[in-house]
Amino acid sequence: MRPFQSGAYVAIFLTVLTVAEYIFAVNLDNAHLRFAGLTVAALAKAAFIAYYFMHIDRIWKPEAH
Amino acid sequence: MALATAVSGHAGGHAAHDRAKMLRVGLWLFFFSESILFGLLLSARFYLEGISREHVDQFLGFIITVILLLSSMTAYTAETAIEHDRRTLANWGLFLTILLGVIFAGGVAVEWSTAEFSRHQSFGTVFFTMTGVHASHVLSGILMLVLALSQSMRGRYTGKSHWPLSAIVMYWHFVDLVWVFFYPALYLVS
Numbered sequence: 001m002r003p004f005q006s007g008a009y010v011a012i013f014l015t016v017l018t019v020a021e022y023i024f025a026v027n028l029d030n031a032h033l034r035f036a037g038l039t040v041a042a043l044a045k046a047a048f049i050a051y052y053f054m055h056i057d058r059i060w061k062p063e064a065h
Numbered sequence: 066m067a068l069a070t071a072v073s074g075h076a077g078g079h080a081a082h083d084r085a086k087m088l089r090v091g092l093w094l095f096f097f098s099e100s101i102l103f104g105l106l107l108s109a110r111f112y113l114e115g116i117s118r119e120h121v122d123q124f125l126g127f128i129i130t131v132i133l134l135l136s137s138m139t140a141y142t143a144e145t146a147i148e149h150d151r152r153t154l155a156n157w158g159l160f161l162t163i164l165l166g167v168i169f170a171g172g173v174a175v176e177w178s179t180a181e182f183s184r185h186q187s188f189g190t191v192f193f194t195m196t197g198v199h200a201s202h203v204l205s206g207i208l209m210l211v212l213a214l215s216q217s218m219r220g221r222y223t224g225k226s227h228w229p230l231s232a233i234v235m236y237w238h239f240v241d242l243v244w245v246f247f248y249p250a251l252y253l254v255s
Binding site: 003004007008010011014015018019021022025026031032034035038039041042045046049050052053054055056058059062063 | 082085086089090093116123127130131134135137138140141142145146148149235238239241242245246249253254255
C-alpha cells in the first residue's frame with residue numbers, strides 16, 4: 001500500500017502549501033515580498049508534482065517493464 | 066535452438082525497453098513544447114500588467130485550485146492501482162478525476178461569467194487567454210480520461226501494459242502543474 005500512501009501524503013502537502021500560499025497572499029501588504037513568496041511556493045509545488053506524480057526521474061532511469 | 070530463443074527473447078526485451086523509453090522521452094518533449102506556450106502567456110501577463118491585477122474572486126480561485134490538486138491525487142491513485150492490477154480502484158480513480166476536472170472547468174466558467182473586467186482591458190486579455198487556453202487543455206484531458214476509463218472498464222490495461230493510461234495521467238498532472246503557476250499569477254499577486 002506504500003505507493004498509494006505516498007500519493008496521499010504529497011497531495012496533502014500540496015494542499016497545505018496552497019492554503020498557506022492563499023493566507024500569505026491575502027494578508028501580506030508588501031507586493032514584492034508577496035510575489036517572491038508566491039514564486040518560491042509555486043516552484044516547490046511544481047517540483048513535487050514533476051517528481052512524485054509525473055515521475056520525471058524515470059526519464060534517466062531504466063524502464064520497470 | 067534454446068540459445069537462439071533466449072538471445073531473441075533478450076533482444077525483444079531490450080526493444081520493448083527502448084520503445085518504452087522513447088515513448089516517455091517523446092511525451093516529455095511534448096510537455097516541453099507546451100511549457101513554451103504557457104511560459105509565453107505567463108510572461109505576457111507580467112509584461113502587460115506588472116504585478117498588479119484587476120479584482121478577481123480569490124476564494125473561488127483557491128477552491129478550484131484545491132479541486133485540481135485533489136484530481137491529481139485521484140489520477141495518481143488510478144495509475145498506481147493499474148500498476149498493481151487493481152482495476153476497480155483504477156476505474157474509480159479515473160472516474161473521480163473526471164468528476165473533479167468537470168467541477169474545475171465549471172468553476173472557470175463561473176469566473177468568466179462573473180468577471181468584473183472586460184476582455185478589451187489588458188488584464189482581461191491575459192486573464193481570458195490564460196484561463197481559456199488552460200481550460201481547453203483541461204477539457205481535452207477530460208476527454209482523454211473518459212477514453213482511458215472506457216478502455217480500462219473493458220480490461221485493456223494490466224499491471225505490465227498500461228502506457229496509454231500512464232501517459233494520459235501524466236498529461237493531467239502537467240495541466241495541474243501549469244495551474245500551479247497560473248493561479249498565483251492571476252489570483253494572488255497584486
